[in-house]
Amino acid sequence: MIYDQFLQTLLGGLAIGCIYSLIALGISMIVRATDILHFAQGEVMMVGAMTGFSSGVWAGNAPLLALIGGTFGGGLMAVAVELGVYRPLRARRVPLINVVIATIGVSIVLQNVARLVWGSEPLAYPALFETRGLVISGFTVSPQLATIVVLSVLIMAALAVFFRYSRAGIAMQAAAQDPDAARLMGISVERATVNTFAVSGMMAGAAGVLLGSLFFASFNMGFITGIKAFVAAVLGGLGSVPGAMVGGLLFGVIETFSAMFISTSYKDAVGMVVLILILLVAPMGLFGRAGRQV
């Protein structure tokens, strides 16, 4: 049944797209708040996948604990690199481009540390979610994919509520839009920046658990996924939060369909070609506005 297969592929694309969106959101938030292109975001995701794996196993295969462990693992790792690396660099007035290079260094160091701690063999996630096919009104739906989509949507909705209504969320946006004006209102821009890294790391960490549960967790899973999330963020318009969400979904769906219709081996290339085509039409991305805007 071709329609059924189409729906399956679409759901698969949306699920992987949600994972890209969660990572891309963090990339966009960090660009907005600090102008840093955070190339280590994929590794933060990987750390989330690893800590999620460990806490899930430790708790005796508890999916919720894996998700919580991954979320906090990612958040703590992002805060650690901000406090330990990026903030000291900024304090020494290191040019922005060099800080961006440092994020690549951080990504390599994190990969090596993860290899040391968790080994180089891919870790098979215990079946976190139901994997048997679920039949909804005649269509077979993978509950695992559906769970990923539902959880991602919930996380993104929570983020939207956080930014719209919470004092900390509003303060983070104010600090990103106009740091000096925010300071005059009593906002500590340093703290808002740490919060930005914390929230973006938590989302990446959650994404790591979802991705790990779909395939497996390994020390080098963050690199290509991080690059794709970057593409998703650029696709949506770097620095735009709705753009990162849509960009991730779009990229996931395009990639999955091109794997089905063209070839699995070329799906990465097809995704990149689509990116270039979209940038030719909409140079600033779909929701374009780059970097910090005052």
Place this chain on the structure above:
Amino acid sequence: MLRINNLSVSYGPVAALRGIDLTVEAGETVALVGSNGAGKSTTLKAISGLVPPSGGTIEFLGETLNGLKPEAIVERGIVHVPEGRRIFPRLSVEQNLEVGAYSARAAMRRRRIREEVYALFPRLRERRQQMGGSLSGGEQQMLAFGRAMMAQPTLLLLDEPSLGLAPIIVEEVIRAIAHFRAEGVTILLVEQNAELALTLSARGYVLETGQVVLTDESQTLITHPKVWASYLGEKELEDT
């Protein structure tokens, strides 16, 4: 209330303030006038902690402010409305007001004060869901005043509140300043529009290339040739 002694500020090699003395007593409205680049904004930035002094002291209610971060200075009741209003463009009017009351000292009474802001500027209530960046210049100035009200200042630093506004909106600015004065707020008012600043204040200082060249009662200053010099430029005055 505010006592500035021999304050100097430099931006790298550029000396923006070269040893100024200035005092503001509780409940006063004091004007600070001068031509472009005289150092007016720099004075306010030094008081609110945005730029570090390179020399001299700033004292507020007997406490030295030197070295405190802006966040800490707001907590002491000094609220700086910067030049160009600096509304957060992608926050709604209501969120902008919320940010105004971010400091711990202002957070408690923020609901009540927000109603006061909306009562003073009904236009802001109508637009409370609109993004700050989509407001007109006049509306942004009202929002900047609203944000300052939310912060519940003891000492209010106003940097060119009338800049670029139509006369009818300047009336709103005057109304807002009157509101703060009625609440007993002390005001240090920076204006290039010396006439406006001096009609609103009791005393004034004239700043020229980083130094106080004159200070007197506003009534006296308003007719003083030096004040007009800062309008027209030194050269033209010498020529006449």
